[in-house]
């Protein structure tokens with residue numbers, strides 16, 4: 001695996017490759033887990049050259065969030081990427097991404113206001129900005145994003161469409177641990193008792209899918225049931241429970257066709273998010 005750490009080298013390499021080969025890209029913030037590796041495998045399946053990036057993007061963290069504490073292990077990440085036959089790791093330092101005088105930001109209006117955007121002000125501007133920059137550096141034909149971060153995926157799809165970016169976004173289903181906890185680098189913060197409580201998130205997904213399958217469509221009632229289940233253990237603090245339109249992310253009154261159930265909770269010091277589709281023949 002070749003490691004590139006400057007924008008110039010990344011762009012020159014991408015220019016040379018792009019004529020003859022399809023470039024598949026997986027942007028990450030490192031501390032890789034099976035969820036990331038599944039995205040790399042998907043990129044490899046769809047492209048000739050696979051590029052992964054590792055960059056813990058400071059501008060998507062709020063002032064009280066876990067930037068300094070964010071887990072990092074480059075050696076382990078490199079081994080895992082090599083095992084997956086990743087061709088290039090792009091690992092730029094901060095100054096390459098945001099050199100002195102940097103002042104341009106990408107805002108996907110509206111979509112950033114819902115769900116996580118309500119408490120993580122500015123987070124999605126940070127995400128859209130770094131992803132746009134990474135696309136300009138890696139020049140991929142396809143880029144794979146996990147559905148676990150549903151709002152992030154929706155915002156990136158919108159940005160690509162609105163800014164006519166020449167890249168196809170491939171959504172990839174959430175990879176779950178045994179018991180259903182969605183894989184996340186932040187799971188490492190959970191104690192074993194907290195991990196047990198976190199299983200309630202998946203239980204709420206299954207319960208709502210079941211209710212919708214048996215004919216329940218009332219969003220209020222469904223959200224109440226999710227809250228009841230999540231609160232059935234002490235120490236699961238609900239940040240939001242939402243049932244929204246899959247494209248606009250606006251809350252819906254009823255699950256007529258398809259809707260997204262999205263949830264954010266805090267367990268101890270750890271913030272966890274998850275989501276799943278309701279309706280539309282989801283089993």
Ligand code: PAF
Nearest residue numbers: 027028029057127130149
């Ligand atoms: O999902 C992530 O890990 C990050 O938000 C991303 C897309 C790599 C941008 O920093």
